[in-house]
Amino acid sequence: MRKFCLVLLFFMITVVTLAQTQVRYAGFSFSGDYTNIPKRYKYTNQLFALKNSDGLSVLEQEFFHMFKQNQDFGNFKLHFSNTATKLAMTFTIHRENVDFEQLGDRVKLIYNLGFSLYILDYDEMRIVQSYPMKVSYLDIIKGSPDSVADSYIVATIREIIKNQVINNLPLLVGKVYIAQSGTLSMKVNEISFSYEVKKLIAVSGWDESNYANLIANQATEALAFDLNVSMLPYAKDYAGQKMALSFSDASVQNFSIPTASYDLAINVDKFYKALHSEKNTESVYIYGAYTSVKIFDSELGDEYWNNEVKYGATKLIVKNQAVDDFANFNEVLLVTIGRSLVEKFIADKELMNDKKGKKGVIRRCQNF
Amino acid sequence: MSKLLKNALIYVFMICIICSLTAITKVKVKGEVETRKKKPSVEEIKQAVNNGKEQAIRKWAATLESQRLQLMNSLIPEILKNLDLYVLEASQLSDGEWINGKWQVNLEVSINDSQIDLLANQRSQSNRQKQQDTYLSFIYVAREVSSVETFDNTVIKTSASSNSSSNRTTNDNDRVEHTKVSGNTDIITTQVGQASSNTQVDQQTDSASTSLKTRDAIDVSGKSFNRDEDTSVAVKVISSASLDKTRSSSSTTQDTNVQQEFQGRTDTNIQTNGNTVTTTVSSNTTNRNMDSSILSKSLSAGSVVKSSEGIAYRVFNPQEIDSKVTEIFNKAGIDVVPAYEANITSEQLAFDFASIGEVSSSTQKEATDLARDAGLDFLAIGLLDLGREEIDPVTGQYKIYARVNGYIMDLRKRFASKICSVGPVQYSGLGENPSVAKINALIEASTKASQDLVDQLRVKMGM
Secondary structure (H helix, E strand, C coil): CHHHHHHHHHHHHHHHHHHHHEEEEEEEEEECCHHHHHHHCHHHHHHHHCECCCCCEHHHHHHHHHHHHCCECCCCEEECCCCCCCEEEEEEEEEEEEEEEEECCEEEEEEEEEEEEEEEECCCCEEEEEEEEEEEEEEEEECCHHHCCHHHHHHHHHHHHHHHHHCCHHHHHHHCCCCCCCCCCEEEEEEEECHHHHHHHHHHCCCHHHHHHHHHHHHHHHHHHHCCECEECCCCCCHHHEEEEEECCCCEEEEECCCCCEEEEEEEEEEEEEEEEECCCEEEEEEEEEEEEEEECCCCCCEEEEEEEEEEEEEEEECCCCCCHHHHHHHHHHHHHHHHHHHHHHHCHHHHCEECCEECHHHHHECC | CHHHHHHHHHHHHHHHHHHHHCCEEEEEEEEEEECCCCCCCHHHHHHHHHHHHHHHHHHHHHCCCHHHHHHHHHHHHHHHHCHHHHEEEEEECCCCEEECCEEEEEEEEEEEHHHHHHHHHHHHHHHHHHCCCCEEEEEEEEEEEEEEECCCCEEEEEEEECCCCCCCCECCCCCEEEEEEECEEEEEEEEECCCCCCEEEEEECCCHHHHHHHHHHEEEECCCCCCCCCCEEEEEEEEEEEHHHHHHCCCCCCEEEEEEEEECEECEEEEEECCEEEEEEECCCCEEECCCCCCCCEEEEEEEECCCCEEEEEEECCHHHHHHHHHHHHHCCCEECCHHHHCCCHHHHHHHHHHHCCCCHHHHHHHHHHHHHCCCCEEEEEEEEECCCEECCCCCCEEEEEEEEEEEEECCCCCCEEEEEEEEEEEEEEECCHHHHHHHHHHHHHHHHHHHHHHHHHHHHCC
């Protein structure tokens, strides 16, 4: 009897453990309005439409093979069959920007792509976790913006995805965890800008809400990958906290974004530029970004952490060289709410406290 | 040892069951305990967490629809007795703080919805066992727009000519004027302009009789005029002297002076001086001067008749929802009898719904009589009105709205009576094509309406 009980107990524990860690691969998907996919993801959509000899999407297949070879995630294994599990993982594109800049007889192409690895709960149709990542690429070719063929951009995006995404993902999958019972979650709830910063954003040509998205995804990415915090996606753009994902089989699913345990608010207070040193042919400038970051509970109204996070970096500028100040401000801001924010959190003993009954806020949200 | 193993097995088995059934709702609350100590004891922390769990159940129940809340209120004492069964976990969001004699801690409480549903159904079943079997039949009919007929505007134009001439001078910035002549002279001036406008209408006539008639007919409606904000002025001058008559006396001339001034209220003075009719309306800020020595020679007018669109409906019996609705009634412990067993057909109801938008009294009477004769206790009727398809701006999918009205007739007494009703409530369904969106809308609307009806029925029946 004892033997039987032991075997049965072992079997049941194994079943429970496996049931909790099975995640199905749901494929590549596009985020946002279904009808706007050809417009919003003009080039990626064309790339996605490229089929191989078997009639399958080339891009979809590349992601499939990469994940097939890297099935072991932080605390779960990815399954590719029709496993009876409520959890699924999708790799989603949520941003595609290709900007042109004429430089004499050449044209500069600036590629900015944003992706997210979402863990989805199909039973409750909600997004459980989000691991965003962004890639940027600069290209200079002869000609004018009008002379650049779509096919050239599509091919470049394919190379970017292959080199910067598909090749890097195997290094990141080990950092992707499913939140366990008792682990709390965090979400970037609010991104705001001071009046001066708003003016600079407007002058730079950025749309304010798009820029807020970029900042929010940067913070989410840093906290998810570098601090292993269970993050929910920033969703200011989506009505009613709903996100539509369109999958490769042309199906569209609406997922809700649940309320997070903690909310994060980031206010960009100011950008700073000052001359550091000067020589005959070059000058060194300091570019800085000041932000106020708050961890709070939007429902209960409590504030857990409120501090200034800032970062500065020097830039060597050759005299008479045209300088895009906003590009430099943007660069330091991304570091501020990326690396600096993570360092600031780690340095705060209260946030990282791990004593029983006295856990810090960040520690409560970490997946270990 | 074997006892320990047995307990461990039971525990793991319970976890398995809970994992397979769980539908979790997370609720944030503040748990509190009264204490004098700023650092509470372990026992006090437990009390605060328990208090938080209780509050979470109440907060969750408060988000439910009224009927479900009423049902839940009767279950709450039982839920609170076995909190650990219905609350899966309570995670501390903060370390807690002591405020005004109370130690408070922020909690995120996970409530097991499925377990509470199970309790509600068990309660319903046990109540039902005490009572006799309850038989219910339902008929849900739906209609959708099959065609829409729109009509062009009907334009009616009339014209009349006279040898009168009209001359007006105004200082208005914006003005809309309508002049209509149909037999009698009928001048309607509607004006939208700046507050300070001057209008003067001068009319002179040699004919005493005509002038008297003119005086009687002058009507200045300026009551609604607001000198500061609303700058619309309507002046209506109706002259009973027909144009033909005016034309026949070629020597007739009209010279009417109308001076309007609005002063908080509208004062109208009509002064008759010989053959001259003068109307004065005074105001501090608004003056309107209109010189009209004589009416225009040729006047035309018309009207536009706009007809509402004609909508034709197609009715159908939504088979797709039958199993879903049956499941809801069955879960509540009510035996669902197919409508054909009581010889009730949905065609008559559908015909009424398509033609008059509801079920006529005679059809209703016929259906309740048939149901009563068949020994049914309740008859549920649901009417689903589907809107036209549209594109959802968020997902880009097709979206169809379904409006639902439903009620349950109690047939157990001498007279059939409506004991619960729902709607009209609107729900929407999304789909990659209109038919999928339609089915989703029907399922959503019928499920929600049936659930509401069942909850009401449970409350009424003490189930």
